[in-house]
Structure formats: C-alpha cells, structure tokens
Amino acid sequence: MLSLKLKWCSSLEKCFWDDPFEEKPEKTSFVMFANERLAAQFVYYNERPERPRLCEIEVDGPLAPYVEIRDVVSIPSMLPLDLMFPDERLLRNQPGLYPDLIRPLHYHGTFKPAPLQLGALFVTVKLPDGFAPGEYPLTVSVFSQAGTTTPRTCLGSECATVRVLKAVLPPQRCIHTEWFYTDCIANAYRVEAFSETHWKAIEDFMAMAVDSGINMILTPIFTPELDTYVGGERMTTQLLDITRTADGSYTFGFDRLDRWLEIARRVGVQYFEIPHFFSQWGAHNTPKIIANVDGEEKRIFGWETDALGEEYEAFLSAMIPAFVAHMKEKGLDKQCFYHISDEPKLENLAHYKKCKELISKYLGDYPIIDALSSYEFYETGALKKPVPFIGHIEPFLENRVKGLWAYYAGTGDCRDLTGRHFAMTLARTRILGVQLYMHRIEGFLHWGFNFYNNCRSYDVIDPFLCSDGEIWAPSGDTYLVYPGTDGKPWESLRLNAMREAMDDIRALELCESIHGRAFTERLVLEGTDGSLSFTHFPHDADYLLNLRERLASAIEEE
Numbered sequence: 001m002l003s004l005k006l007k008w009c010s011s012l013e014k015c016f017w018d019d020p021f022e023e024k025p026e027k028t029s030f031v032m033f034a035n036e037r038l039a040a041q042f043v044y045y046n047e048r049p050e051r052p053r054l055c056e057i058e059v060d061g062p063l064a065p066y067v068e069i070r071d072v073v074s075i076p077s078m079l080p081l082d083l084m085f086p087d088e089r090l091l092r093n094q095p096g097l098y099p100d101l102i103r104p105l106h107y108h109g110t111f112k113p114a115p116l117q118l119g120a121l122f123v124t125v126k127l128p129d130g131f132a133p134g135e136y137p138l139t140v141s142v143f144s145q146a147g148t149t150t151p152r153t154c155l156g157s158e159c160a161t162v163r164v165l166k167a168v169l170p171p172q173r174c175i176h177t178e179w180f181y182t183d184c185i186a187n188a189y190r191v192e193a194f195s196e197t198h199w200k201a202i203e204d205f206m207a208m209a210v211d212s213g214i215n216m217i218l219t220p221i222f223t224p225e226l227d228t229y230v231g232g233e234r235m236t237t238q239l240l241d242i243t244r245t246a247d248g249s250y251t252f253g254f255d256r257l258d259r260w261l262e263i264a265r266r267v268g269v270q271y272f273e274i275p276h277f278f279s280q281w282g283a284h285n286t287p288k289i290i291a292n293v294d295g296e297e298k299r300i301f302g303w304e305t306d307a308l309g310e311e312y313e314a315f316l317s318a319m320i321p322a323f324v325a326h327m328k329e330k331g332l333d334k335q336c337f338y339h340i341s342d343e344p345k346l347e348n349l350a351h352y353k354k355c356k357e358l359i360s361k362y363l364g365d366y367p368i369i370d371a372l373s374s375y376e377f378y379e380t381g382a383l384k385k386p387v388p389f390i391g392h393i394e395p396f397l398e399n400r401v402k403g404l405w406a407y408y409a410g411t412g413d414c415r416d417l418t419g420r421h422f423a424m425t426l427a428r429t430r431i432l433g434v435q436l437y438m439h440r441i442e443g444f445l446h447w448g449f450n451f452y453n454n455c456r457s458y459d460v461i462d463p464f465l466c467s468d469g470e471i472w473a474p475s476g477d478t479y480l481v482y483p484g485t486d487g488k489p490w491e492s493l494r495l496n497a498m499r500e501a502m503d504d505i506r507a508l509e510l511c512e513s514i515h516g517r518a519f520t521e522r523l524v525l526e527g528t529d530g531s532l533s534f535t536h537f538p539h540d541a542d543y544l545l546n547l548r549e550r551l552a553s554a555i556e557e558e
Helices: 182-189 196-211 255-267 310-329 346-363 375-379 394-398 426-430 432-438 493-515 517-525 541-556
Strands: 004-010 029-032 037-046 055-060 067-077 096-104 118-126 134-144 153-164 175-178 216-218 241-244 250-253 271-276 289-293 296-301 336-339 369-371 385-387 405-407 443-446 489-492
Touching: 004 134, 004 153, 029 037, 029 541, 037 153, 037 493, 055 067, 096 493, 118 134, 175 216, 175 271, 182 196, 196 255, 196 489, 250 310, 296 310, 310 346, 336 369, 346 375, 369 443, 375 394, 385 405, 426 432, 426 493, 426 541, 432 493, 432 517, 489 493, 493 517, 493 541, 517 541
Parallel strands: 029 153, 175 443, 216 271, 241 289, 271 336, 369 385, 405 443
Antiparallel strands: 004 037, 037 118, 055 134, 067 096, 067 118, 096 489, 134 153, 241 250, 289 296
C-alpha cells in the first residue's frame, strides 16, 4: 500500500526530489492580510518503491472554497551558477533538476507521488472582500484513488492555522517592471503576431504580471531591439502603424496601441515603459522600425541606421510628438517612462549625451530611465534617473540620489546579492522587498519576465527544457513564468517570491503609516546584526517569516 509522509511548509522552501523529508522545517501557522494572497506548501514523501497510484486531495475548513492547489515541478538546469564566481550560499551548484514550475494538477485534479522522492504541492488562499478576520483551521487530506479491486484509502491529513488580519495592504507604490516580450509569447504558442490568439495570450500574461506585483509593462510601440545580435532582428511586434508618404513625412495609426492600452488598463497596469530609442550597449544604431512605403511594409530603420542620422531624427521629430499627444488624449502620458539605450558605459558618454539631447527636444520633462551603474557617468548629468545594478548602487545611495531605481542581473559576481536563480534560496529572492523599502527605492527593473530565446536571440528555446538560455545565464535569470496550455502562463516559485517581496513593501509601508519610519526600521533590523543592505542581509527564511509576524502584531495593535 502507498505510504506517504506529509507536512506543511512555508512558501520559501525548495523541495528537491532527493532532499530528506525530515530536514524540511514544518510550519503550521500562517498570517495573511485581508487582501493578500497567502502561499504555502504541502510537502510529501512517498516511502514505497513501487509504481504509485493516483492520489486525491481534499481541503476542509472555512477557507476551503478559496484554496487552490497546484503541483511543484522540477525543471532541468545545465548552468545553475556563473562558474567564474562560485557561491557558497547556493542550494546546489551542479547541473540537475531544480524545483521551480507551479503547474496545475494533472489527472483531473489528482497527483502521482513518485516513489522514494520528495515532492510538494503549492497551496494558495485568496479571500473575497469582506471576509471576516479571525483564526481559521485549514486541513489538507490525501487519499489513494480507488482502483478496480482496491478501496479509496486516507493516507494522511495535516492541519494548519491561518490568521486572517482585518488590516488591508495599501496600494503598491513601488514601480516594478519585468521586461515583457510580446514576440516570445507568439513564438511560444506558434501564432502570428497580434492574431486573436496572440492578443488573448498577451492579456493572460499581463494579468499574471499584475497579480504578481508588476505594475509597469514594456509597451512595444516599435519592436524592442533588446538582446538581439548585431545584424539580426526579432519578430515584428510594433504597435504603431507607420506610413511614410512620398514627400518623406510620416503619419501614424494607433489602433493596435489602443487595444494594448485597453487590455493593460483592464488588468491593472499602471505604467507604460517605452522601448529604447537606440541600440543596446552604446546607442550607435536604431531599433527596427517598419513602415508602409508605397503600399508595401518595409523596414526603414535598423542595425544599418546611424543613431544620429538625419533620417532617423526626422522620424523621431514626427513620431514622438504624435505618440505623446495620443497618450495625453488617453490621459496616460504621465504614466510613461522612456529609454535611450540599455547599459551605456563611460566610454559611450559623449555619444549617449547627443542621443539624449535629441530625444529630450521632444520629450521635455517626461521621465527617462536607463540601466546605468557608473556613478561617474551619472555625475555628468547625462541621465537624471539612473537604474544602477544593486552590486554598484552604494555611491548612488551615499550621495542620496533622488527617485533612485535599481536592477539586478543574473551574470557576473552575484555572490553577496539577492537574485532569482534556481540555485538560490527563495528567501534570498524575497529579501529584495525589504531592501527596496529600507533604501527608499522608487522602482525596480529586471530584464526577464518571459524571455524564451537564447543569447542574443539567435534562436527560440523551450523554457521547460532549457532554463539558462543555452548555457548563457544561470537558470532563472531569463524568465519568471512558463508558457502554459491554452495561451495561459504558469507561475514559478520565484515569481511567487517576487510577489511576496512586493507585498512585504506594502506591509512595511502600512506599518510606517501607523507607527512611523523609525519604528518600522527597528522592526526590520530585529533578527539582524544591526544592519541590512543590498550586499549584507539575512539569508534564512525564518527572518522573513518572523518579520511578517512582527509586522502583523504591530499593525493589529493600532
């Protein structure tokens, strides 16, 4: 007969198939704000070597109607870390299977526990508005499915307690963008760009992003040139309809853009990130721009175009004012953020400044942000709103740069940094929220919500089989969601940790609104050595779980 060991664990555990069941810390009490999504894991170990039967799950208690249970699935990784920078804090550093995907249950809502292996079910609770605060039992029971000659048998039950607070988290203020690749969605489902099937998938991916605390969406008014090899191009996903007339002037159509905006607003997007006007790593060329010329769709700008050429400037002088005017008409112009070029270096300064001056003529005071980690570059005044890499952010913090953003990358020396690699603990991923709060960071940027290409986008990859962009970036850096069935994305453990990080900021801000900044910072520093920075922070899950308990107590005391 099938024999299972069962226990409740926090959402911050990663259960590898060969981990000892006994070493997973049990957690049977949880706390959630009234408008928060609670996440936990129900961990099991199949003690029998024979081929298992299907198992059914029953949930009991007042919260049961609001519970969703999914399967945690391991994904292969060939490159779990940057081998140039060995990291002693990683869970593992060898190629193998890493728990990451959160997938709907197969077999009509049942699951099959592999023999002599550890596994986990992902449990979420999302309550309707007005649900009464209080302490509630939540029991999960597992049954072996009845066979032709065997009865249905209870294999065990485990009960947890969920404390629902009366307090409501405030709206998210931190601006959070994870670059959203419209072409990768089309490629994943093998559909034509902006076909009806593609539009539906775009909406589903956007909705999941927003539900996970991502409130800014990369909006391809022209096809982003990001991570594209020199001379190459990615699938055209340009939202603007552009016509170049016989006299060389331009007209613009906004139907596709308006549909995008309508979808984005419907699912809760607050900000729109406009792609870079110039190529990555130096701004020497232009993105791909498609226009109707003499009744034919043609590429009029691209890698062959000088960034500061007269033709491109003439185009920008028409396109940017037309776009801004349209966004003003929609009442969304103040929600737009713009880019010049991604990650310019100090040696690019003179050229970058010329590009910035060109764009500023038409953008005025609208915010321009770029990934920029050189404080010396920033000091020149070439960019008012830098987004430094967290490993290089200290000079920006020391000099109290206002409205500071931050980003992190998956390659390079990340040994003392937060991140989202498969091999990192989920606590190390989630600590980002506390760090952003403590340093008063306005926005956070990462480049990979759903990047399903290899390095420089030579080819499309399957994220279920290739998690590192074909030995390019440590697994977990390039995407947070998987292309699930029917155009719907599937979550990852890392996406959930990022959502919890954003909710942590909201909880800290709520506490601050009640008790003040000094009190809240003292609460954060409890359980540390008295300091917390982007390079020095608690790495254990207990710190975050205990902080949430302290925050709940402080807020409920008001």
